[in-house]
Amino acid sequence: MRLRILLITPWFYPAHGFGGTVQRLFKVSKYLASWGHEVTVLTTDAMATGKFDRLLPVRETVEEIRVYRFHVRSSVRQLFFTPTMIRTALKKARDSDIVHACGTRNFQTDLGLLASILGRKPLIIQGFASVPINQEPGSFLEPFLKLLHTGITAGSEFRLADSYIAASKFEKEAFMRSGVPLAKIATIPSGADLDEFRFEHEPKEVLDFPLKDSFVLFVGRVNVIKGLDVLVSAFKIVSKNNPSVKLVLAGVDQGFGSTLVSLIDKLGLAGKVHWIRDPSRVVIALLMRSCEFLVLCKGSHCFQCWRNPGVDIRRG
Template identity: 35%
Template sequence: HLLRFLLDQPTLDLVHVNNYRNFPSDIVSLWSQRKGIPTVVSANGSIYAYRYMPSFPLSKKVLYRLHDAFVSAPIRNAAIALAVSCAEAKHYEEFGVPRKKVRIVPNGIDLDSFSPGRPNDDLRSALPLGSKLVGFVGRLDPIKGLQTLLKAFESVSQQTPGCKLLLVGPDFGMKRALMSVVHERKLSGVIFLGPVSYDRLPNIYRTLDVVVTPSSFEIFGMSTLEAMACGKPVVSTRVGGMVELVQEGYNGFLVKPEDDHALANRVIYLLQHNDSARRLGENARKKALEFSIKRTADLTEKAYFECVSSDSQRAEFRDAQNTHSA
């Protein structure tokens, strides 16, 4: 069906391919380059993310390397590569994409939906009055550092009686192991909420006192940004794109991956110092305002224009953009 679709297409000005090591993306990239159509590629963390997955199968690593040896031309020969962070830009360069082809286009979010506000009482109503609520939002996946989070929460719950840990997101093969840790360590304050619809996320963030992202790697940190947009203080790991979102002591805290003691200490501090937590949350919102959907769209449009226009048109477009920005 994909090949038939491509053969039926009239002449295209540009093709934008999402993800790498993906059969449809490979086919479309090869087809477009064979036709002489400029290609924009968005790897979305798919180039080297597997390096940071502790349980990533060796057999898959071998397959990835074989793929890279024989089918890497589509990404290396793309007219422009879009990176969501400086961390991903470095991945492109390591992979052989010239830096002059890479454009930083951060992810954007709906800043009206993800905004500070009073949560409804759905989550809080089942908890004792005044309970503190720490939360994680994302896949229950080995790369997310959830074993470290549970170790940290053991200390947090001892220092902050009645505190609860809310784990929000789909199971990617870790829930059973995490539940075993919860039972072994008798962590009665851990709540597995499971996957939720996207429109419920803003209310969940507003309900939390602190949002934690303890990943071993994040190419960007979407849930961290969403929490920041809702005015919440965050504790994240000093990895990948996180360091471009979280400024230590200004809008959150950064700790080393797998350091449960540092993670616990930062969470405890925020739970016990309301004024500091409020200040960091306000600054988090200010930082999040830099990541609107409009900005992402404008930067993507600019990259498209670079691909399809002449030198004189590009100069005219840049002048118009600069005038608009001023």
Template identity: 30%
Template sequence: MNILHIVPSFAPCFSAGGVVNASYQIAKKQVEKGHDVCVYTTDGCQERLKFKDNYNVDVDGIKVFYFKNISNIVKNRLTIDTPISSISYLKKTIANFDIIHIHEHRHSLAVAAHRYAIKNNIPYVLQAHGSVLPFFQKEKLKEIFDEIEGFDILYNASKVFALTEVEKQQYLKMGVSQPKIEIVPLGINLEEYKTLPQKGKFKSKYGINESEKLIMFLGRIHEIKGLDLLIKSFNKISKENVKLAIIGRDYGFLNEIQTLIKQFNIEDKVIFPGVLTGDAKKEALVDCDIFVMPSRYESFTTSGLEAMACCKPLILTKNNHIHDWVENRAGLTCEFNEEELANCFEILLNDEMLCKKFGISGRTLIETKYDWNKIEKQIFDIYQTCLY
């Protein structure tokens, strides 16, 4: 099958968030199954992605076209893509594909792909990755976009992928018909977690004693992730021998949480390793005792799945759509409240057996439901229903 993925940013720009990793993992698995896979994306990242030839770059067998944004500053500050050259290229090549897989829909590549897919009668599926409803930031602009282009992109899709039942309800609220909606979760590549790094490497690197407990956040340093709540709750922990690692790229919220850290005089308890990938990320996961994602809103927590693959207990706020299958199974959940979050920390920090129980249960859940091999098979079966 000839498959085209449309996504605003792509590997190696993994710091841009979960959509990059998800689209990369799906495309890579499809290549492994023998499909001809292309990705049309932009060169936008924290720094422009530069290759000898931005067009037709081989990324693990995936043919990737990094169309150049007119302004990378506009891309990073306003999240607006400007890959003008992609329009003519899409027009010329779109008929070569059997199906198109659009990741997110409020971006210029999605607009162009939708228009030429319709003109050429090429079916497409849409995976919103938690961005179905226009809320949290730039709501008015999103609403305007939806009136001009967004609703058509949603309604003309052969299928739309919801990460969870909550996102399915969001599609319904936007007027998408129920038969078009398929629940397709994200996953992880379990093969990458067969052999884990030796315990203690991360702690040693950052001067953390083996006897000290480590709470870890892994994701974007962004207001939506609730890191202000995390710092306030962490400050309430009664135990002295606990450290907090906030791992990820700053999206304009670092100064605010550093101000809180100074206010509480806990600079010696919080570390910022920056963006970690590959073995460095796994070293951090292996050494942490608790994984936390205290989000104001979260459709899915891929980094939480990675923690579960390393047998770590999770703590999530109930603003996370996956909280219902994590609660008392792979970890604890709480309201977006500093007292409740602090209480969850206290429970797990004082109950090693409970942490171990959650860790084993979480690993089992990953193996049975959130392996990319199984998810790729589900996606391929959905593609076929769009073609025949």
């Protein structure tokens, strides 16, 4: 069955400043389009929080995905106001089979709810870690804005959508605390595109870090919620008995970079911790293929560490 899918999102390719969220959206859209579905994306020109690219094409087709971009007129953190998107969203919803909104408590999801109601089309809302009220430790502005938004429009998002997608048990529980019935929540963990790890020829991209060294890898946004201060402090302890092992952090800075660098210097780890600030997908694939261990963030103070099965376990 061929579906006409309308995806309304505050962020989309090539806005890698928002981390894995954009990558997941792009990959899912790409494969849905390749399987014969018609995917139309309405998004903004945001490249990262507070950064916008007015030179991005207003309309383009990327990997069979039809992308429409709208200039952000004003913004508060990641609340991007795009009033010119309203007319297009209402029209496209009437011609679609389903409306898929990304994130909660944002202007685009509010618009997705309105478009689905007026167009009488089912609405799916995907959380993308936006559901908890106080996601960033020590932040007073974020919970205030989220509570305000919930009181105005977002409360309806948690009642009126037809289905909700959670990436984890944590996000499912956050949806339930917001009033979403369990029967409406589908848990779909994030996947991996294995094609990214298959190279016909060895990539020519050069890293300033030698891949032959043993290293522990973290891939993700450099954000306060990732708990990188805990990871770096733990690595300080580990490195005492394993002086040759390095820690590699690969991800864009989302406001925690200067604090992280100061901590690395304070702990005397400047030569042991390498931060690749804007890694390409090829670089990430190379790092993940070559690392000794991969560290996954499970919350601000909780990590899982996985040994890379592609690495000879006798090494080191």
